[in-house]
Every structure is written in C-alpha cells, then in structure tokens.
Amino acid sequence: MAKFKKDEKRDTPAISTASLPDIIFMLLFFFMVSTTMREVTVMVDNTMPQATETVKLEKKSLVSNIYVGKPVGQYQATYGTEPKIQLNDRFAVLTEIQAFVIAEQEARPEEDRNSIVNNLKVDNDVTMGNITDLKQELRKANSLLVNYGAGRKATQR
Amino acid sequence: MAKKTPEINATSTADIAFLLLVFFLAATTMNVDSGLRRKLPPFQPDNTEAPKYAKHNILRVLVNRDNMLSINDEVADVSTLKDRTVEFIQNRGNRSDMPDKSVKTIELFGPVEVSKGIVSLQSDKGTSYEMYIAVQDQLTAAYNEMRNAKANEKWGKDYKELDVEQQKAVNAVIPVAISEAEPKSIGGKK
Numbered sequence: 001m002a003k004f005k006k007d008e009k010r011d012t013p014a015i016s017t018a019s020l021p022d023i024i025f026m027l028l029f030f031f032m033v034s035t036t037m038r039e040v041t042v043m044v045d046n047t048m049p050q051a052t053e054t055v056k057l058e059k060k061s062l063v064s065n066i067y068v069g070k071p072v073g074q075y076q077a078t079y080g081t082e083p084k085i086q087l088n089d090r091f092a093v094l095t096e097i098q099a100f101v102i103a104e105q106e107a108r109p110e111e112d113r114n115s116i117v118n119n120l121k122v123d124n125d126v127t128m129g130n131i132t133d134l135k136q137e138l139r140k141a142n143s144l145l146v147n148y149g150a151g152r153k154a155t156q157r
Numbered sequence: 158m159a160k161k162t163p164e165i166n167a168t169s170t171a172d173i174a175f176l177l178l179v180f181f182l183a184a185t186t187m188n189v190d191s192g193l194r195r196k197l198p199p200f201q202p203d204n205t206e207a208p209k210y211a212k213h214n215i216l217r218v219l220v221n222r223d224n225m226l227s228i229n230d231e232v233a234d235v236s237t238l239k240d241r242t243v244e245f246i247q248n249r250g251n252r253s254d255m256p257d258k259s260v261k262t263i264e265l266f267g268p269v270e271v272s273k274g275i276v277s278l279q280s281d282k283g284t285s286y287e288m289y290i291a292v293q294d295q296l297t298a299a300y301n302e303m304r305n306a307k308a309n310e311k312w313g314k315d316y317k318e319l320d321v322e323q324q325k326a327v328n329a330v331i332p333v334a335i336s337e338a339e340p341k342s343i344g345g346k347k
Contacts, residue, residue, distance in 0.1 A: 017171070024174035028181065035185035049287045051294035053301055054191040063190060119190055122286045127222075129282030131289070139200040149192040150290050 036060065044069030044086050045123045050153035057147060062116050064104040066097075068130060069123030083126045085134065097137035105143075121149040193293050195335075214256045216245045216276045220292055222283025235291050242299035246274040246331075265326040266311070272331075279338040296335055303331050 044067050057063050067086040071079045084091045087100045105113045118138055122131060219227045226233055228241050248255035256274030263269055276296055280289055304327050308316040316327060
C-alpha cells in the first residue's frame, strides 16, 4: 500500500535557472533577424503620410534613402525651419543630389546600379515645390526608380 | 590519478546574453520601408516638345496649393478619384468623350482592347506632400482594382497571386499611364 507521507520540514527547491540563457538567446536571435541596423540619425521631422496601396521595399541593399523635412529642434538655430534635404548624416542642397546619386551607385556592384531605388522619406508638411525640384535632380542624374515613402493605412472597405 | 576538471560556472551566460540583447534592441530598428513605387520619366531638355494626345484621352487631375482637387475642370473630392479613374480608363460605354481603345495582341491574352487613356497629374508648388500621396494612392488603387478585375476575369485569381508571366501580361493589358506635368507656381508660395 502506497503511503502518502508529508515531510514536516521541506524547503521549496530552488528553481533551476539553467535554461535562462537559452531563453534570452532565443529572444536575441529573434531581434537580430527581424530588425535592421539603424544607419543614420534622422535630423528632420519625418512623419510620413499614410496610404492604402503601399508595397514593401524588397531589397534593402538597393535602397538609397533621401529624407526631406523641417530640421528638428536642435538644428533649427543653424538651419532654420524651412524644409531641408538630408543625405546620409548631413543636410544637403539640391545641387548635391547628383553627386549623391553617383556616390550611391559607386558603392554598389555594377549589376545593381540600375536598380537602385531612391526612397523619398518626406514629411507630411513639405510642399510639392521641394519634391518636384528633387525629382527633377534625380531625373537629371538618371536615377529614375523612386519610392514615395508612406506608412500603411488599413484599407477601408 | 586523473584530476576532475571543475565545472565552469554558467550563471553569467544569462547576463552576457542580456547585454547582447539590449545592444541589439538599442541599435536596430524594426520598421520596414514601404511606399508607392514609381518610375520617373527620363530627363528631357527644356526645348523638347511634349507629345500631343487627343483631349478625350486625357484625364486631367489638378491639385492646387490649397489642396483642392479638380478632375477634368470640375472640383471633386479625393475619395471619388479612384472610381472616376476606373470609369475613365475602362470607358465601358465607348463614349466619344472618353479614351479610345486599340486592339493589341498580348501573350496569354490574345487580341485585347487596351485603353489609350492617360492620367495627367499636375500639382502646384504649394500642394502639401500629404495631399499628393493621397492622390497618388487613389490612382494606384484605381489601377490595382482594374488589374485585379482583369486577373479575376482571366484566371479567377487576384493579381497578387498570379505568377510573374501572368502579371506581366496583365500589366501590358492595363499599363499604368500617369503623366506628371511640370509644376506650376501660382501665387508664388513655395
């Protein structure tokens, strides 16, 4: 006959933490795979518009980012509050676009150079005058693929 | 006498992993870039003449600096633009004030009618980017809707589910024709 005997004085055994590193590693790998390195510090306001028909940009290596917007607080004293173009980590003027496009092309292998997508990350409040000038420069530089950056809005049906 | 190697204390592995995790959380971003893809036309020197199209083939979409929209010279709301574009490009009633169609032979489809309709989009320098994207979004939606309808009619599937060849064929039947005029500066606001 089995006997269920209760020990009078028994301590709860310590929970084993041996698997804790494994759990953390799992989290780590998840974040390593699903995120991308932050490459530049955005120095302009960048609230992008919303659209329903957006498509994802597939190849990260072929994307060249151009930010346009009003400089954020700390730069306003130096650069004013008019919308500015930001290439990599600095503010640029329109005439620098062509050189930037060439630099971006040279940074990539030859077979990819014609498929570089210029990702225009433009703030909501920027007016089209700036954008058209920018597009004109891109056309002059013969870098014709553009992506109008926009967040995804839920489809209204 | 063999000496037993003492077991290495592994308690700190968790801390090391935590450290790495925090580093990756701080240094990376999660957002995926998305947007509306477009191909710009090649650069034309100023003196080249724009090609002429018959007036009834063009849907004139104008956005002024107060973010107001007009379709073929009538003030309209952005939400109506998609349906107007679809109606215009398809021209189901074969009306004379709407685009002509030409019969083309396209792989997988055979001879089909392709609309000659063009959307001419003109924005002002003072138009906000938000409005511009709203307009572009509506136009994209219109073309996507037509392509979806075509794909469903032919293969009973949505455009997205077709293979590359089929998508190409649908693209040829319904080509995206959005032409952007040089911006006007009215009122001098930039």
